[in-house]
Amino acid sequence: MSNHTTASTAWHERIADDEAQRFEAQARQFTELQRRRSERHGQGRALHRKQIIAASGSLAVHANLPAFARQGLFAQAGEHPVWVRLSNGGMDRAPDRVPDIRGFAIKVFGVHGDSALGNGPAASQDFLLINQPKFAFAGSREFVDFVLAAARGNGALLAYLLRRYGLLGGPRRLAALLRTVGAPFHGFACTPLYSAVPIACGPYAVRLRLEPAASNGAPARPDDHAAALRALLAQQPLQWSLQVQPFTDERATPIEDASVDWPSPYTTVATLTLPVQDLASAEGQALQARAEAAVFDPWQALAAHRPLGDVQRARKVIYFASQRERGAA
Numbered sequence: 001m002s003n004h005t006t007a008s009t010a011w012h013e014r015i016a017d018d019e020a021q022r023f024e025a026q027a028r029q030f031t032e033l034q035r036r037r038s039e040r041h042g043q044g045r046a047l048h049r050k051q052i053i054a055a056s057g058s059l060a061v062h063a064n065l066p067a068f069a070r071q072g073l074f075a076q077a078g079e080h081p082v083w084v085r086l087s088n089g090g091m092d093r094a095p096d097r098v099p100d101i102r103g104f105a106i107k108v109f110g111v112h113g114d115s116a117l118g119n120g121p122a123a124s125q126d127f128l129l130i131n132q133p134k135f136a137f138a139g140s141r142e143f144v145d146f147v148l149a150a151a152r153g154n155g156a157l158l159a160y161l162l163r164r165y166g167l168l169g170g171p172r173r174l175a176a177l178l179r180t181v182g183a184p185f186h187g188f189a190c191t192p193l194y195s196a197v198p199i200a201c202g203p204y205a206v207r208l209r210l211e212p213a214a215s216n217g218a219p220a221r222p223d224d225h226a227a228a229l230r231a232l233l234a235q236q237p238l239q240w241s242l243q244v245q246p247f248t249d250e251r252a253t254p255i256e257d258a259s260v261d262w263p264s265p266y267t268t269v270a271t272l273t274l275p276v277q278d279l280a281s282a283e284g285q286a287l288q289a290r291a292e293a294a295v296f297d298p299w300q301a302l303a304a305h306r307p308l309g310d311v312q313r314a315r316k317v318i319y320f321a322s323q324r325e326r327g328a329a
Contacts, residue, residue: 006264007068007246011198011205011255013308023314026144027321033151034325037091046322047147048087048103050094052188052225054291055233057082057274059108059242065269068246071202072304073111073125074269083107084274085291086188086229089130091151097223099182102131104193104210105296106272116301126300127242129193129210135258136180140314146177186219187228189238197258198247198308199298205247205255205308207262210272213239230279242270258311295319295328 016022034046041049063077073080088094089101108125115122137143149160162170185191195208216238222228232238243266247253253262278284297319298307307315323329 006248007066007204008248009203010249011247011253011308013313014256015313016310019310019313022141023317026140026314027318029144029148030318031321031325033091033148034322036151038326041093043326045326046318047091048089048105049091050088051288051292052086052088052096053229053279054083054085054288055229055274055277055279056287057084057272059106059270059272061270062268066267068201068204069206069244069267069269071204072113072200072302073108074201074244075304080108080110082109082272083287083291083294084272085294085296086225091147095223096225099178101181102185102188102191102193104129104131104188107294107296107300111302114303116299116303116306118303122300122302124300125302125305126296126298127195127208128296128298129195129208131183131185131191131193132180132196133192133194133209134261135196135311136177138257138259139310143311144314144318184221187222188225189216189229189232190219193240197311198255199301199312200304200306200308201244201246202304205253206244209243209245209266210240211243211266211268213241215239233274233277233279235276237276238274240272241268242272243268255309258309293328295323297323 030046037046037049038044058079059082060079061074061077065074085105087103088096089103094100106127111122111125113122137146145160149157158174161174164170165173190212192212193210198205198207217232220228245262245264245266247255248264253264254260279288298312299316299319301307320329
């Protein structure tokens, strides 16, 4: 068993004086980007616009967890109904063969406790994961500037990278980003997925990982992820271990720098199961539509799992603006 004695409650957030104004400005920029893309592709999200599939399942929380993990949703063993929404991360509805960040969002129902938003009881506990163990950028400012430049085309993106990182640093930064996005993706059923940014776990702080079960099958690189998942779920259940890794100290596991891959060990806290289901059935299609219209937001959470760090605080403002733009808030 992993050594959990390094889990620490000595984390803290560093909130800049200009954050509120900066996040509001970023939200306006993202909303305008979303509006332009919606004129082209139809109403949808600013990022993770292309839904691959939505499915229903359950999350079974394990018993006898270590103290740092036995918080919030994980304080008591039990089973909760869930929805999952799997997506490509881009602004457009590109074919699946196009390199992209892949998203795996989980909405856990049947939770009990105050909301992270401070607006009464939490309706759900949402977890958002991607196929990268760390964020590509240290903070939200760098990420937003990159997305806005990329939205204007390859020429604008290259000009931005040269301006920001210099004649030598710009190409290196571009090459690193291309390696990240272009890393082999072996399908949602076989690839580990990560929160990449922290949340609270009671008085502790953690990041999360979804580790696929070996029974999910052999790795593959389908050009049509939806078809591959529909075929799998028509004949077998799929399972993942939901794991948490704790904050240990500011140097190794920083709260504010999202670009650092935390080295602390993972502990399995729950099992996510998607049972056999027909996603092409009337019931399956109804769920696809409900998930597409729904909100998957890390701030739709228990107060015990409040999102932490600059990227997460920016998400609170930007996601809400995006939800209003598409009529989901």
